[in-house]
Amino acid sequence: MAREYRKGAVSSMEVTDGEPVGVIAAQSIGEPGTQMILRSFHRAGVASVTVTSGLPRLVEIVDAKKKPATPFTYIYLDEHSRKSFEKSLEIAKKINEVKTKDVARSIVESFSTGKIKITLSKQMLEVNEITAGSISSKISKMEGADASVEDSTTITVSVHTRNLKEIRAFAVKIGNLTVNGIDGAGRAVVNQEPGTNEFYVISADSNIDKILEVPGVDRSRIYTNDILAMYKTFGIEAARNAIAHELDKTLKEQGISVDMRHLLLLADAMTFTGKIKNVGRHGLSGEKNSVFARAAYEETVKHLVNAAAFGEVDNMSGVTESVLVGKQLSLGTGNVELAIRKQDMAKIGKKEKK
Amino acid sequence: MAKATSGKCYVYVNDRRVGYVSDGQKLASEVRAARRNGMLPNELNITYFKKINAVHVNTDFGRVRKPYIIVEEGKSKLTPEIAEKVKNGEIDFNTLIRNGVIEYLDAEEEENALVAFEEKDINEDTTHLEVDLAGIFGITINLSPFPEHNSLARHAMLANFIKQSEGMYATNFNTRFDSRAYVLFYPQKPIVTTSSYNYTAISSHPSGQNFIVALSTYYGYNMKDAIVLNKAAVDRGLGRSMFYKTYGDEERRYPGGQKDEFKIPPPTAEGYLGEHAYANLSEDGIIEPETKVYEGDIIIGKVSPPRFLEENLGARGLEERIRDASTYLKSGENGTVDEVIITELTGATKLVKIRIRSLRVPENGDKFASRHGQKGVVALIVPQEDMPFSETGVVPDLLLNPHSIPTRLTFGHLLEEIGGKTGAISGKVIDGTAFDKKGEERLDEYGRVLEEHGFDRNGDEVFYDGITGMKFKAKIFNGIAYYNRLYHMVSNKMQVRSRGPVQILTHQPTEGKARQGGLKFGEMERDVIVGYGASLLLKERLLDQSDKATVYVCKNCGNLGYYDYIKKVKVCPMCGGNNLDAVEMSYAFKLLLDEIKSMHIFPSIKMKA
Numbered sequence: 001m002a003r004e005y006r007k008g009a010v011s012s013m014e015v016t017d018g019e020p021v022g023v024i025a026a027q028s029i030g031e032p033g034t035q036m037i038l039r040s041f042h043r044a045g046v047a048s049v050t051v052t053s054g055l056p057r058l059v060e061i062v063d064a065k066k067k068p069a070t071p072f073t074y075i076y077l078d079e080h081s082r083k084s085f086e087k088s089l090e091i092a093k094k095i096n097e098v099k100t101k102d103v104a105r106s107i108v109e110s111f112s113t114g115k116i117k118i119t120l121s122k123q124m125l126e127v128n129e130i131t132a133g134s135i136s137s138k139i140s141k142m143e144g145a146d147a148s149v150e151d152s153t154t155i156t157v158s159v160h161t162r163n164l165k166e167i168r169a170f171a172v173k174i175g176n177l178t179v180n181g182i183d184g185a186g187r188a189v190v191n192q193e194p195g196t197n198e199f200y201v202i203s204a205d206s207n208i209d210k211i212l213e214v215p216g217v218d219r220s221r222i223y224t225n226d227i228l229a230m231y232k233t234f235g236i237e238a239a240r241n242a243i244a245h246e247l248d249k250t251l252k253e254q255g256i257s258v259d260m261r262h263l264l265l266l267a268d269a270m271t272f273t274g275k276i277k278n279v280g281r282h283g284l285s286g287e288k289n290s291v292f293a294r295a296a297y298e299e300t301v302k303h304l305v306n307a308a309a310f311g312e313v314d315n316m317s318g319v320t321e322s323v324l325v326g327k328q329l330s331l332g333t334g335n336v337e338l339a340i341r342k343q344d345m346a347k348i349g350k351k352e353k354k
Numbered sequence: 355m356a357k358a359t360s361g362k363c364y365v366y367v368n369d370r371r372v373g374y375v376s377d378g379q380k381l382a383s384e385v386r387a388a389r390r391n392g393m394l395p396n397e398l399n400i401t402y403f404k405k406i407n408a409v410h411v412n413t414d415f416g417r418v419r420k421p422y423i424i425v426e427e428g429k430s431k432l433t434p435e436i437a438e439k440v441k442n443g444e445i446d447f448n449t450l451i452r453n454g455v456i457e458y459l460d461a462e463e464e465e466n467a468l469v470a471f472e473e474k475d476i477n478e479d480t481t482h483l484e485v486d487l488a489g490i491f492g493i494t495i496n497l498s499p500f501p502e503h504n505s506l507a508r509h510a511m512l513a514n515f516i517k518q519s520e521g522m523y524a525t526n527f528n529t530r531f532d533s534r535a536y537v538l539f540y541p542q543k544p545i546v547t548t549s550s551y552n553y554t555a556i557s558s559h560p561s562g563q564n565f566i567v568a569l570s571t572y573y574g575y576n577m578k579d580a581i582v583l584n585k586a587a588v589d590r591g592l593g594r595s596m597f598y599k600t601y602g603d604e605e606r607r608y609p610g611g612q613k614d615e616f617k618i619p620p621p622t623a624e625g626y627l628g629e630h631a632y633a634n635l636s637e638d639g640i641i642e643p644e645t646k647v648y649e650g651d652i653i654i655g656k657v658s659p660p661r662f663l664e665e666n667l668g669a670r671g672l673e674e675r676i677r678d679a680s681t682y683l684k685s686g687e688n689g690t691v692d693e694v695i696i697t698e699l700t701g702a703t704k705l706v707k708i709r710i711r712s713l714r715v716p717e718n719g720d721k722f723a724s725r726h727g728q729k730g731v732v733a734l735i736v737p738q739e740d741m742p743f744s745e746t747g748v749v750p751d752l753l754l755n756p757h758s759i760p761t762r763l764t765f766g767h768l769l770e771e772i773g774g775k776t777g778a779i780s781g782k783v784i785d786g787t788a789f790d791k792k793g794e795e796r797l798d799e800y801g802r803v804l805e806e807h808g809f810d811r812n813g814d815e816v817f818y819d820g821i822t823g824m825k826f827k828a829k830i831f832n833g834i835a836y837y838n839r840l841y842h843m844v845s846n847k848m849q850v851r852s853r854g855p856v857q858i859l860t861h862q863p864t865e866g867k868a869r870q871g872g873l874k875f876g877e878m879e880r881d882v883i884v885g886y887g888a889s890l891l892l893k894e895r896l897l898d899q900s901d902k903a904t905v906y907v908c909k910n911c912g913n914l915g916y917y918d919y920i921k922k923v924k925v926c927p928m929c930g931g932n933n934l935d936a937v938e939m940s941y942a943f944k945l946l947l948d949e950i951k952s953m954h955i956f957p958s959i960k961m962k963a
Contacts, residue, residue: 023885301953308955319884326897326940332887 018335022269023319025262029247032256033058051225057250061227061243064270064278068226071186073208075201076221088190088199091216094181095203096188098128100135101175109171111164116145116157116171125153128180135179142177145170182210208233227276236271243267243276293320365409378402378409382466385411390424390454401462410462419458420489421451422469422482430473430483431455456485487789488549496550498725499773499786499836500766503793508727508764515723519838520595521561527598531695531707535598536714536841538563540591544725544836545777546770549787561838562725563592564778567771568750568817568832569759570742572734580733582753583716584741592751593716593839597846598692598709603654603681605704612659614679616640616704619657624677627652632680640706641691648688653708654681685870686848688712719844722752724835726764730754740820742830749820750832769796771833772813776800778834779807861901861941901941906934912958914947935961 015021036055052060052069060068075095081087101107103124109116120132132149139147139157147157159170181188186205193200203211206226212219212233224230225246231239244260244267251258269284270277277283281298288294291307291314306312314321319329328334340348363378364371375381382402388394399417401410424431432455439445450456459467459482469482476483488496495501495509497516520536527537541560544551551557572582583592605614617639618632631652636642639655647653658679689712699705714720716732723729743749759767770786773796777784780803791799801811809815814829847867854870856863864871875895883892906915908926915926915934924934937959950957 018887020884020887023881027881027885304950304953304955313960323880323892323896324940324946325943326893326902326938328893329884329889331884332889334889335887 018330018332020319020331021265025265028262029251029258029266032251032254032258036254036256053250053253058247061246061250062266062270062279064227064276064283066228067206071204071206071224071226071229073185073203073206073211073222073224073226075188075203075211076198076218076223077200077216078218081216082198082200082218085190085199087216088201091214092188092190092201093129094214095185095201095211096128096181097178097183097185097203097205098130098180099175100139100177100179103128103130103135103179104175107171107175109167111167114159114162114167116159116167116174118155118157118174120153120155122153130180138177138179139174142173182207182214185211231276236274236276239276240267240271243270288318290314290316290318290321292316292324293318296320296324363407363409365411367411368414369410375409378407379404381409390457392452392454396451396457399458399460399463401466403465412460412462417460417462419460420464421456421458421485422467423456423485424454425470425476425480425483428476428478428480430476432483486549488787491788493550493553496548496788497554497556498766499544499546499548499784500769500788500793500796502788503764503766503769504726505763508762511727511729512725515727515729515838515840516561518840518842519561519723520841521838522559523561525559528693531600531602531693531709532598533600537596537598538839539594539596542836543783544774545834546773546784546786546836548785562836563839564774564834565592565751565837566748566832567724567752567754567835567837568742568830569756569771570750570753570817570830571755572736572742572753575734575736576730576753576755578755579730579758580755581722581730583732583735584738584749584751585735586738586749587751588716588735593720593722593837595714595839597689597712597714597843599687599689599712600707600709601653601681601683602705602707603656604699604706605656606658607701607703608659614656614658616654616656616706618655619676619678619680622676623657624660624675626678627680638696640694640696641708643691643694645691646689647683647691647710649683649685652680652682653691653710654706656680683710684868686846686867714843714845716839717844719848721840721842722837723840724767724837725770726767728754728758728762728764728767729840730758736820738820742817742820742826744815744817744830744832746815748815748832752837756831765793767835768813768831768833769793771831771835772797772800772804774834774836775809775813775832776803779803779809856901860945861903863900897938897940903939903941903944904936905939905944907937907959907961909933909935909961912960913956914944914959937961 033055036058051057051072056069075091076082077088077091081091100118103120105119105121107116107118118135120135125131132152132155136147136149136155139145139155144160145157146160147155150156157170157174159167161167161170178184184205184207186203186207188201188203190199191202192198206224206229208222208224208226208229209232211217212222225242227239227242227246230242244263247263247266248258248260251263266279270279277287279285285297286294288297291303291312295303295307297320307314316322316325316327317330319331321327322329361376362374363376363381364374365378365381366372379402382400385394385398385400389396389398389400395413397413399412399419401412402408403410432450436445436450436455440450447456451458467481468479469484470476470480471484471487473483484490491501491509494513494516498504498509498512501509520538521541522537523535524530527535538561540563542563543557543560544562545564547557571577576582588594603616605616607613618635618637619626621629632655634641634645634647634651634653635655641647641653656679657676660675660677687710689710692709692711694709695707697705697707716722716735718732718735720732721729722732738749741749742753759765766786773784773786776782776799784800804813805811810829813831813833815832817826817830817832818824819826849867849870851863851870851872854863854872865874880892880896883895906917906924906926907913908915908929908931910931910933911926911929913926913928915924915928917923918925924932926932926934947957947959
């Protein structure tokens, strides 16, 4: 029976059966993407924090990179803190990640004595409200070394080993030790929402798991551009929304308008298995059903040999396979097939005669 | 680069650190003084970088350098007395360099210089003075008149067009055998010249003609970068050129004493094409001059020994087994045999060169460009009576779309047109060298001359429509601009294919003009058709009109089989069965299956019914 004809804006936008939405989405994102290449590198450097944008960012999202090149987190605060700059600053200080090398003037290792001398900057210590003692105790907790405070700006660490490489490695490790704030939270600064009197914190990294535990943080409004962090903390639905949102944001920044439905389709394709898959060899394209489709994309021999070893069957139903053998695609006009075959028609005719 | 510590100014010679001094600035000025009085070679350049407190000395090759007049204590070293001597030919340029009047700076040392454009701009900080302001552009860009009024992007394009223009590339072109040559019939010197025309041989070997150009549309025929030409002008020889192409062959010697031979191939030769194919050749197997030739015609008859020595020589001896190795005209080419030379290479190898000439009258699709990076393709050649004409009866040679000027910022084009018009009316050559005069001054000068001769000072004129005879409401700007004909011509590029040769390996159509190929229907084109959902159209492109093949597939084992026409039975060579079905598939897939099999993988085809 013919479907009932429905009028209205929504039904007129419905996609018909057999419409190749994936190809259309790919072209709709890809074509404006070609224009982006020229534009993205021509931004004059503003002194403030630079965030990856344009094509590099787009590639980052689609490739499902472990960590974005410039991660950041918007940390909104609860009603007690968001109106006060002082309170916001207090929270920012709790989050702000400070490493030994950030407060140290020099970290010098002596290979003959196996001692590492850390000279701290008095100014930096005051700014970050930490003391040599607290740093020393943090270092002492590390395995294989003892730290002692010489004076208010000097710490001596004696390493238990005489191995040159290990001493050097230990010095580097000390430099990267988080002595204050949240490990993996990055630099945190207070910002004001333009047009309102609400303050919030921006941090230059994405350890949102830990950030959420800080009292005073509004847990329902935190946002990061690190999609994997979103996935780990909030689950796949959040990751899907984050992908679509980040794509949309990146494209809009470049003055390119792509319909949200194309981006949502891409986000769905990347997340529908419950894990984030990238678009490429190790993700979407690499997990296609058809042997020929995979072999036509990358690593031809590997796929053919594996298919032979495991006796894979290719149904020859996708676009790539159909083009390869010269079959009509099962898309668009090729979506319909005869329901009854010729020989069966003859049988029906006979029955009617009887 | 190491961070300079206080007090130490490192010195690098050809990017290699050699030591340090306390005052780099002082070192640089001392070295410069020594260079100017001849103690150090003038090829040496020294730069002091204040920001990093380092001195770089360069003496190596490959640096771009430019001469400047030295200025010391606010005074140019090129005093009026010296300038007078140079003018009289008493002193030459090298003497000026040797005596510290002029020196060459490289790109790095220019960072330390403050160059004044003109003598009156010199102040106490000035270190150098430009020798000639037009020198900023360089010789090629200075071939364009008024380049200071054009956008830099157009200069880059101009530099390319100059290379591609047809002209009189050599006066002995008649005796040369260049593989490809284009010669313009009536090359002219430009009315608006520049200083570059004095310094180069281009004025004695011009590469263009002075066109009467009107800035007007013509029924949409000069949209975008299309141009409209006057038929009568074309018939009079406007933009007409000759295309010369040289074919050649030689009698090669092979190991075993065998040798090629120029002659009309005998009917016994392999690949003999029939008597009529060799009809144009004279007794020596080479075509006569002034013969008209068309594509595929044989111009050099040659026979070669067989490629492979076969065991079965048969009744005839080895000497008699020869093949046709004649040279024929490539597809899409035709013309007249211009000249034939027969000569010998070292080793007594006979060599033949044949030059074919063919006339290239401007036609739709040919490319022209002015000297302002304004290129265009002929879209229509209009009979003179249908062209717009001016009050005084002037009919333009070329109609340029006025939209092509403002967005490209090539105002030099307009200046050249007015200048050309002025020059033509007053019978003078106009100098359009960059920075010679200010734009307004030039406009005033040309406007005055034009008014003296009864023209509008801005170059506008009343025009009439050639078709209706009606006066145009607006005045039309016109003038004379120097146009180059570029060697990209449709007749050399046009190509078409409906049916034709296919590749042996894949059975797919060949690619490229020389092989009568088709245009590639690539992956992105495929995606477009897929996106539209026209799956049958796609199948037609990719299968029916490409490499369709009927293959027999064994229903039993899934291997490919064949049809035995003698026994009239289908055979599967794998299982020996006779139960096969004919399947339509792309030859490329059949090939893929074969190649997979060569990897010791057996792909079995299972059919639905």
